[in-house]
Amino acid sequence: MNRRQLGKGILAGATLASVPSVAAQLPSSSAQWILTSPGVWKATLGTPEAITPVSARFIPPRVTAPFAGSPPIPPPISLGQARGCLLGLPLAADEEIYGFGLQFFSLQQRSKRRVIRVNADPRVDTGDSHAPVPFYVSSQGYGVLVDTARYATFYCGEARPKPTEPTGVVPSGTVPLYTKSLGMEEPSQVLVEVPLATGVDVYLFAGPSMLDVIRRYNLFSGGGVMPPEWGLGFWYRAASNATGQEILSLTQEFRDRKIPCDVLGLEAGWHTHAYSCTFAWNATRFPDPASFVTSLSSRNFHVNLWEHAFTHPSSPLFTPMRNLAGDKGVWGGLVPDFQNPQARKVFGDFHGKALIDIGISGFKLDECDNSDYTGGWSFPEISRFPSGVDGEQMHNLFGLRYQATLWQQFQERKQLTYSLVRSSGALAAPFPFVLYSDLYDHRQFVRALVNSGFSGLLWCPEVRDAASEEDLIRRLQTVVFSPLAMINGWYIPNPPWKQLDRKKNNANELADDWHPLEARCREIIGWRMQLIPYLSAAFATYARDGTPPFRALALDFPGHPEIAKIDDAWMVGDRLLIAPLFAGEPDRTLMLPPGQWHDFWTGNPVAGGTAFVIPATTRNIPAFVRTGSVFPIASITSSTGDQASRALDIRLFGDGRLPFILNTPEGESLLLSWDPATAKGTVVQHSSRPYTIKNWTKQG
């Protein structure tokens, strides 16, 4: 039975027709796949709502790579409108699915129920996330986007039909308790319900590979983001209550002590009032904001400002936003109606003139997710906004529209930004914002990083505090191999390496000898600086063809069930594999994908295709490079603004037959190739800030 027959078999099956009231609602299969772009089709069920991620998109789609075949699965079947809309899609035996946005609790989603619902603090594996996305990718090489801004429930083969035939008497003497077959071996269905929508459009993305599916989805979203180079440097967020003077001292300490840093973040204390926010400088802490920002910029620090959108009545934005806000308040502030273009303009223009024009490089957009299920704040689902959306829709829209509001200001100024945000959703790939959250479990942080690449999201597993030196080091080792390398010291006046204990740190009681830990951290932050050309190349590929720069091993090594399960290791770009260690665990196991690899740190060859144990005594984060790789290592400088950072050591792993290619959307390029026959390297580049090559070094 081929896949299309299988799909038809499922759709005609007894499951859905067994209850008369449901069977009567089965339509005459009116939905059809309509080709919208190579390898991308759309099917409409019922009457879709006016405001959805696609219909209200900000960025136009880009044409995807050619695809000659027909749709890989039959169109979705409508299963009635008794409550919202319900549709069915096929799920073959042994088919696995991935995606649904920034999931913290699981990687493989078959046999689970995923609720696409914005929740800042998910506690169980329900699908809730601060960046849920109604999009999944199948191991059979296609992807499905259900285009809704409402809460949607995906039953990923988890809703089982009732049994229809009796069986004989079960042999006595054994009582299986809690036997729950995951049912992978049987064909099933993905059932999708949107309880409060009258219809939806469904988009289908062809492969043939899962990575091709994601590329198509990301190009459909508008293509991946290419961050400014400084965004890929190291970030540090200062204590919330620090004064400008204290921050200038801290940044000087970073420069004096050779801690690289490109971005300095200010937390809530820069506002005159926070929770809710005023967006106005606290004159006691920052008597001359423009001079403060200029002083940092002159030393190659970019300044990032924390805020949330809820607008305090004492804010200069309050009166202009008063009629451009929802009917409910949060923390005593207005909730901007970011679905309304005028609200985005008023809110954005204020930020542009008051903040970007004095040199602010980016923002950290906090609290734009939803904590009604946990923390008990945020606007309720029953909120109404002047644009016509309700609170449920707004929760799914708010994060991306808040991003768009501020990004637009940078675009108008022809400036790049790289910013932080706590909520996102469908079609996010082009947005220059990286997700973070208030969660903190290290394994969950890593799993989220692995999952992010399935849904066009970037994720920062930020370092805040640590239970031990080991924990600090392991977390820092993880974050420097992520989209945004940051320590968030918002509640400690001194960097964590000087004192891990929060209370003592706040009392300025530093550890007896913090220098060795500082040195370890400096070394790890240095790795990040060395990686920047490599990261730039990965992002440039993201921008060009939608390939996520950080992604699950399942995408690069399909067809291996053991690799498909790995949720604690990830690919960075096309040749680097990271398998972090976690504090408190004695070791970790890694199933290295097939092929020849090299230890990134030593160059020693390591054979793939088998699992091995890595003990916790391993000093550096375990990292492996595909054999043949040409790999550029930048010089460590205080910031990317230092031209010396462009002096490269070129490492050759194995025979060097895999050239390194960096091609940015802005037209800058670097090609490093090695000829094993002649043992000579070639450099071709086009850049306003050219790279210099120090050495070509054979590593293994």
Next chain:
Amino acid sequence: MNRRQLGKGILAGATLASVPSVAAQLPSSSAQWILTSPGVWKATLGTPEAITPVSARFIPPRVTAPFAGSPPIPPPISLGQARGCLLGLPLAADEEIYGFGLQFFSLQQRSKRRVIRVNADPRVDTGDSHAPVPFYVSSQGYGVLVDTARYATFYCGEARPKPTEPTGVVPSGTVPLYTKSLGMEEPSQVLVEVPLATGVDVYLFAGPSMLDVIRRYNLFSGGGVMPPEWGLGFWYRAASNATGQEILSLTQEFRDRKIPCDVLGLEAGWHTHAYSCTFAWNATRFPDPASFVTSLSSRNFHVNLWEHAFTHPSSPLFTPMRNLAGDKGVWGGLVPDFQNPQARKVFGDFHGKALIDIGISGFKLDECDNSDYTGGWSFPEISRFPSGVDGEQMHNLFGLRYQATLWQQFQERKQLTYSLVRSSGALAAPFPFVLYSDLYDHRQFVRALVNSGFSGLLWCPEVRDAASEEDLIRRLQTVVFSPLAMINGWYIPNPPWKQLDRKKNNANELADDWHPLEARCREIIGWRMQLIPYLSAAFATYARDGTPPFRALALDFPGHPEIAKIDDAWMVGDRLLIAPLFAGEPDRTLMLPPGQWHDFWTGNPVAGGTAFVIPATTRNIPAFVRTGSVFPIASITSSTGDQASRALDIRLFGDGRLPFILNTPEGESLLLSWDPATAKGTVVQHSSRPYTIKNWTKQG
């Protein structure tokens, strides 16, 4: 401003009219309170659904106590039908609200959002519960039932209107972070949304006191349950895989070692297949079920059988139920359509003939809640049932209808039962079922007990295992002062006092000297036996006028803000206050309500009205009796079936001016009164099993 004016003021406020699209939907106040019974009114908004807790009720309402006044609050106002139905009810300054069923995380619900959604394993304070009820009680002396079987969200003053006026600049230098006023000081609203209903009926219950409100609600439900006396004895559940022979040995050990026990529970192992269930005896373990049950009955053990409703294809019930089930399966079994009378009859008749007729006294109805948000099982919301309800409705209906299915069989046989169930809902007071769950936090268990009395529910904080001897003792001390005193040994072959360690218990490696711990437990279980006449009286009052036998201190002592907050102490009946200790905590504080009290154990007087600290070294559970109480203490026997249990010691606390009255619905009665002037007691009784009086003892 009086309460009615306040209500009107709120309803006319700017909050709801500030967004034009909402204001346009405001109806011309068509809803009106219609008197349905003394002190009970109904208002209809929109078009209520066909199947709701009240419209599909099993038990008719009983007339409540006279109430001459007008409705204490204005009718609910409809706030539009854009998504389901939304209504508003007043909430005055400083008004507190309670209820919403079996809540584990909080007692006072103002400023919170409560989702009425069945969830077996709530992890955060959202309202989710395995027994949520869309009913709340106000400190102002009224109650509101929103009659829906759908998920409903109650915003208890938590959804705040947006601010409307700018304020001046906030003084610089202070940045309040996370300032979130609970807003008790301002009048607000309770907003209720039922996203998938086209309308609802709302019922209003008058006081004047909160306890009166609850009485009216419980009488409206049909009145409280009066359990059979054996149900108030001690319960023990044997290991799931125990054979009949092993259970006969265990029960003989109980009798030999003078551990009182009235009910012996069998867990899953009695079925030929469990998860899903067959309801057929496993012949290896139970070759002759009828003899087995008779053997236990002859020694005054009642037998309770575990099951869940999901019907395995090898069950004799499978074929008859096949067309009386939902379209989805759970654990490979059918989901009975308990909303369908024929389904209840077929399922119930089988149980009646096969199980009740051989002497089974009750059931433990497991897994009838919902774990889709946590454990990932149960039928999905998109399920359809032949009766017309969907999975969302069925989750709210399933528990009570499952109870009704089996209770009906006992009623047809003119037999009483007292059973266990894991889900319940609105109008549950008459049902002879006590809730339990898989949760286990001792403080949460106590809070649930305190909360249960607001919503017509009974809750068993069962003892399963314990981290320490202290924990075992403290948990056992709690459960004997609850509606059902049970140790659930389903995963241990030996009683926990013989070995706390689960693995060792299963290996029959008993503790070196378990006799002292057994003696402690025997003593505590003995307390339960001594309490039975007192508990019977409290339940008889529940049956007669709806007064919950276990309840929050707020109900007996209104008007004291410090007492209103107490979620770790409760009243049993009208004169006994229990304030448990929790293992691992050094002490506890108790604000004893005003008036004169006595230590229950010593009779020593204790002055109420002040808070005091009770150290963890306190041997017995802290318990206090109102001064003046006449309190019957039964003799400790192996079971309530022993006539010797009716020999009473009468304890007099203080002057003995508060007589003890027991008046069952069946017409049995006992009146114990004491004349302080003559120092003589009087006994008046009517019973088929008369009490004898051993002593009248002055205790304090």
